[in-house]
Amino acid sequence: MSDRSRSPYRPARRGPRPAGGPPTPKDPARRIAYDVLRAVDTRDAYANLLLPSLLRERGVSGRDAALATELTYGALRRQGTYDAILDACVDRSLRSVDAEVLPLLRLGAHQLLATKIPPHAAVSATVDVARRVVGHHRARFTNAVLRRVSARTLEEWTAIVAPERAVDPVGHLAVVHSHPRWMVEALAAALGEDPGGDLADTERLLVAHNERPRVTLVAKPGRAAVAELIEEGAQEARYSPFAAYLPEGDPAALRSVRQRRAAVQDEASQLVALALTRVPVEGADTRWLDMCAGPGGKAGLLGGLAGQREARLLAAEVQPARARLVAGAVERSVRDAARVVVADSTRPAWRDGVFDRVLVDVPCTGLGALRRRPESRWRRSEASAAELEPIQRALLDRALDATRPGGVVGYVTCSPHLGETEGVVRAVLAGRSDAVLLRAADHLAEVPEVAAGDFAQFWPHRHGTDAMFLALLRKAPADAR
């Protein structure tokens, strides 16, 4: 790894403990990173939720918080690469290493191979944490393994542990860029690349997955303006008229976000919702439906747009806790245009054929959000997409049922996996004669390279967004059937 691509984190210098205050926990950053990695392994915790709550709970901020974040996300993202290297550094198989020790080895490997923390400090600080959490004996083991890791650079290690690119391109990229092999194959297929070829575009995507995503804000239509976000320190966004990028700082500290007039939302999420509202429909355009609304990102945007256009949005969500989040997201939409219901959208509480626009943002593998959910690449399996397909198909079918003749449906996934995107849309269309595919990219004119045939597919390495997929379908007018 070049010096430029290394993380700038160095260990925080600890000052004297403030007189009279509670004792400063020793090395809170590494301890929090360890606790998050353990919780991800043992109780399926989500790092993006647990990390901020532990930082808050333990009063950790500033450099320590930044270090904890770097170590947690770095170790999770790079786990595949580090495990291949660690496997070469233990005498037995890595699988037989205690589950409590493994996160320490990954944390140590990340510091040694991808940060500017001096090697002796990386090893000794990690071994100090090991002594406290797993005892002296296993701390000695941690020390011995990390010393072996420290003998080579990341490039030297990957040259040893990754399959040769010319012989096994997928296996090579899987180890070098830390993704499960099946996922590299699925992503290559979605990018239209031959798994035996040079996989150049796939590699750019995998690299993007290992980078920290920028924070994107949405100014909810009618409640906040992008200019206000820019005054608060954000920068103009590339594509969405409602977006602004926050280069640094905590978005929750912005007044507009605290007042729920703005929120954090990926730019592609904004654009797929916006594209649905741009498709011309003949006749009435007053009844909009969001069938899978939780936690409410797209409903927040659609509620505002509906209010500005004299339409009303019904936002449905099957999980009551998530429906409450939707209620918060649409609160005080323009003209109070949005209503939230707890409902199973496969058994709808509404009549068929009544909505002018329907968004169905189905539950999916989330392979499009790997930058933000670092553990999900290890949690999903090759079977995950196939397991979700029946519910995705059922929801799209019900979306078309709910739409009135001439109305439009937006089918969205936060995954580019072909089994969840094109596969579902084509299977549903094959089973009915009352819907046609529209060219989604025609409604995203400001976004280059987003067309994938009739579909729209965003990519982290092309657009700097999540890999959101959009299909737009028109319900055939009654006289056309």
Ligand SMILES: C[S@@+](CC[C@H](N)C(=O)[O-])C[C@H]1O[C@@H](n2cnc3c(N)ncnc32)[C@H](O)[C@@H]1O
């Ligand atoms: C991909 S998320 C939607 C994200 C959301 N549109 C947003 O922009 O914030 C899918 C949501 O669908 C919900 N869901 C899953 N099955 C459902 C069903 N049968 N009916 C209604 N909601 C469902 C899930 O609980 C989850 O909140």
